[in-house]
Structure formats: C-alpha cells, structure tokens
Amino acid sequence: MTETGGFPGETSEPGFYAPIVYADNFTFAAAQAVSEPGPVPATVPEPSTWASMATGLVLLLGMRRNRRTKLPADGVQAKVELVPQGQ
Amino acid sequence: MITRTAALLAFLASLGPTAASAVVITYTDETAYLAQLGALGLEHWSENFEGAAWDGVRTTVDFTGHRDYHVAAAVTNLGITWQGPSYMSPLSTSPRFHLLPGEDSAGWAANKWGLVAVTRRSEVDAFKGTSANTLYGIGGWFDTLSGYKYDEDSASYIPAGHMFVSLNGSLAANDFGAGGDTDPNKLINAITSNTPPRFFGIIDTDGFNSFNFFPIS
Numbered sequence: 580m581t582e583t584g585g586f587p588g589e590t591s592e593p594g595f596y597a598p599i600v601y602a603d604n605f606t607f608a609a610a611q612a613v614s615e616p617g618p619v620p621a622t623v624p625e626p627s628t629w630a631s632m633a634t635g636l637v638l639l640l641g642m643r644r645n646r647r648t649k650l651p652a653d654g655v656q657a658k659v660e661l662v663p664q665g666q
Numbered sequence: 667m668i669t670r671t672a673a674l675l676a677f678l679a680s681l682g683p684t685a686a687s688a689v690v691i692t693y694t695d696e697t698a699y700l701a702q703l704g705a706l707g708l709e710h711w712s713e714n715f716e717g718a719a720w721d722g723v724r725t726t727v728d729f730t731g732h733r734d735y736h737v738a739a740a741v742t743n744l745g746i747t748w749q750g751p752s753y754m755s756p757l758s759t760s761p762r763f764h765l766l767p768g769e770d771s772a773g774w775a776a777n778k779w780g781l782v783a784v785t786r787r788s789e790v791d792a793f794k795g796t797s798a799n800t801l802y803g804i805g806g807w808f809d810t811l812s813g814y815k816y817d818e819d820s821a822s823y824i825p826a827g828h829m830f831v832s833l834n835g836s837l838a839a840n841d842f843g844a845g846g847d848t849d850p851n852k853l854i855n856a857i858t859s860n861t862p863p864r865f866f867g868i869i870d871t872d873g874f875n876s877f878n879f880f881p882i883s
Contacts, residue, residue, distance in 0.1 A: 600791040600854060600881055601762050601780035603715060603863065605806035606700065608708035609799045610873065613745040 688872035692831070692842050694851050699805050699867040706871070708802050711744055715759050715779045719743035724779065725758040737784050745799050748781065751792035751880070755785045764809050764862050780809060792880040804831075804877050805867020808854040828852045829866050829881045833874040842866055854881050 693699035703710050723738045737756035740749045750757040762780040769777075783791040795804070808829065829852055830839035843851030854864055866879065 601760065601782055601809040601863070602793045602806050602879065603762055603780040603809070604766060604777070605713040605804060606696075606703075606710050606867070607713065607746065607797075607801055607805075608703045608706075608710040608803035608869075609745065609797065609801050610708075611799045613711050613799060 688870065690833075690840060690868065690870045690872075692840050693805060693867040693869070694842055694865055696805065696807075696865040696867065699803065699865070699869070702869055703803050706802065706869075710803065713744055713746065713806075714777050715781050716777055717743060720759050720779065723758045725760045725782065725784070727760070735784065746795045746797045746801075749794045749796070750783050751785055751794070755783060757793075758782050758784050762809050762863070766807055766863055792878055794876070794878045796876040798875070800873040800875060801877070802871065802873050803867065803869040805865060806879070807863040807865050808879070808881070809863035810854050829854055829879065831866065831868050831877060831879045833868070833870055833877055835876055835878075839880075840868055 691702070693702075700710070719741060720743065723736050723741060725736055726734050728734070735758065737750075737758045739753065739756050740747050741757065742748075748757060758781075759779040760782045761778040762774070765771075765774050766777075781793060783793065785791055793806075829842055831842075832839045841852065854866075868877070
C-alpha cells in the first residue's frame with residue numbers, strides 16, 4: 580500500500596506521514612531548578628591573548644622608561660655645561 | 667522547599683478529607699493551570715522550541731509542498747529530553763499553521779516553530795518527554811491543520827485529535843473532559859476546521875518524570 584501524507588492531497592517522504600499535530604509553548608513545573616540556557620558569552624580574548632597584551636604593555640612602558648633615562652654610550656662622557664648664574 | 671511542601675499540603679487539604687495522597691488534575695485552560703502552579707509555589711519554565719538546541723531539527727516546506735526533513739530521535743533542552751512517538755518515528759519542528767490566542771503575525775514569526783512527530787503509518791502522533799528533575803506540571807498548546815487525519819485502513823479522513831496524556835509510562839491515560847469522544851474539550855481541533863490551537867495541561871502533586879501527550883483519532 581502506498582503510504583500517503585497526513586495532509587489531503589499530499590504525498591510525504593516514503594515511509595513517513597507528514598506531521599499533522601503541532602505542539603508549542605509548553606510550561607512545566609519542576610521541583611529543582613532547571614538549567615536555563617546561559618547567556619551567549621561576549622567575545623573576549625583568550626588568556627594567551629591577555630598575556631600577550633600584558634607583555635606588550637610592559638615592554639612598551641619599559642621602552643618609554645628607558646628612553647627617559649637613556650644613558651650615554653660606553654666611553655662617551657656626558658657633556659655637562661654649567662652656565663654661571665647672573666649672565 | 668518548605669514553602670512548596672506546605673503549599674502542596676495546603677492544596678491537598680483544600681480538597682477535603684477524602685483526598686488521597688496524589689492529586690492529578692487535567693486542564694484545558696492555561697490561565698487556570700498557571701494559577702494552580704503559582705498557588706502550589708512551583709517554579710515553572712517555558713519551552714517554545716525556538717532555542718538553539720532545536721536548530722538541528724527544523725523541517726521546512728518549500729512552495730511546491732516538498733518537505734525538507736531534519737529530524738532526531740531525541741532533543742534535550744531545559745532538563746527535559748523530548749522524543750518522538752517511537753524509535754521508528756523521530757521528532758522535528760515545523761512552523762505552526764495557526765496563531766495562538768492573542769498572537770499577532772509578528773509574534774508568530776518570533777515563535778513559529780512547533781514540535782511535530784514525524785510518524786510512520788499506524789503510529790499516532792505523540793509528544794513524549796523525560797526529566798531527571800521531578801516535574802509537577804506540564805502543559806502546552808496543540809494544533810492541527812484541518813482537524814482531520816487520513817486513515818489508511820478506512821481510506822477516509824477522521825477527526826484528528828482526542829487528546830490523552832499519561833505520566834510515568836502508565837497505561838492509564840488521563841482524559842480531558844467528561845463527555846464522550848466528541849466532547850470538544852478533548853479535541854485538539856474542533857471537527858470544524860481552521861480553529862486555533864488548544865491548551866492541554868496536567869498537574870500531579872506526587873510528581874512525575876515522564877509524560878506522553880497523544881491524540882487518538
């Protein structure tokens with residue numbers, strides 16, 4: 580016997596009835612808390628990325644600090660000119 | 667827990683001295699069902715089959731009427747594992763035909779997916795679920811296209827939905843309404859076609875871990 584769909588005039592996939600009954604908007608009561616779907620996490624950098632960013636920041640600050648306290652190259656004495664006051 | 671237990675005991679006491687331990691009540695009015703859950707102090711959750719857990723089981727119909735089936739034997743969401751009628755008949759979701767009471771087209775578009783059973787011949791559509799957490803109430807809205815289902819054996823269309831629900835695998839099905847098989851309270855869809863979805867729910871104060879809604883033609 581040819582299997583036909585549940586809808587008038589429709590032939591469904593072989594071996595299956597097309598759905599005829601639909602169910603929606605269930606409400607259920609439970610004794611214990613049911614795990615709600617968690618919020619979708621915001622896109623945050625992976626820990627390795629945080630580490631890289633922290634390392635970069637330290638290097639950047641270090642470079643700025645070195646630039647402020649830059650010492651003369653070896654063998655070169657810093658030239659200090661004293662300007663007499665009152666001139 | 668104490669509050670809920672006290673509420674359950676108060677509810678049982680309100681039913682009088684003849685009330686035994688378990689009270690099972692069926693509902694065809696969602697407002698009354700939700701009010702009773704609230705009176706019992708029970709937390710409740712909604713399952714509308716729209717979430718990502720259901721995205722793998724979306725069956726669609728193109729303009730020619732061809733169905734693109736996406737089915738699964740079971741889907742678990744919010745602590746409940748939903749199954750089709752049998753191991754041979756999987757479940758899926760498909761857009762509902764009718765608006766829920768008070769629903770407009772925008773509301774339908776945001777909540778159009780309904781649970782369907784992709785049944786094989788001689789099997790009834792059924793909507794089954796199991797839960798590790800004890801449930802005290804379950805209810806939902808059921809819809810049919812025409813109110814009729816084609817019966818292979820009689821080669822005719824017959825009314826599609828006298829609803830029953832059984833709990834915990836019991837062979838004793840709970841009925842909706844005291845009338846005969848044509849009692850409109852029992853039917854998903856009135857004999858006249860194109861009526862809106864109808865609500866069927868049940869509360870069992872003893873709790874249950876599985877349910878099976880099944881309309882019989």
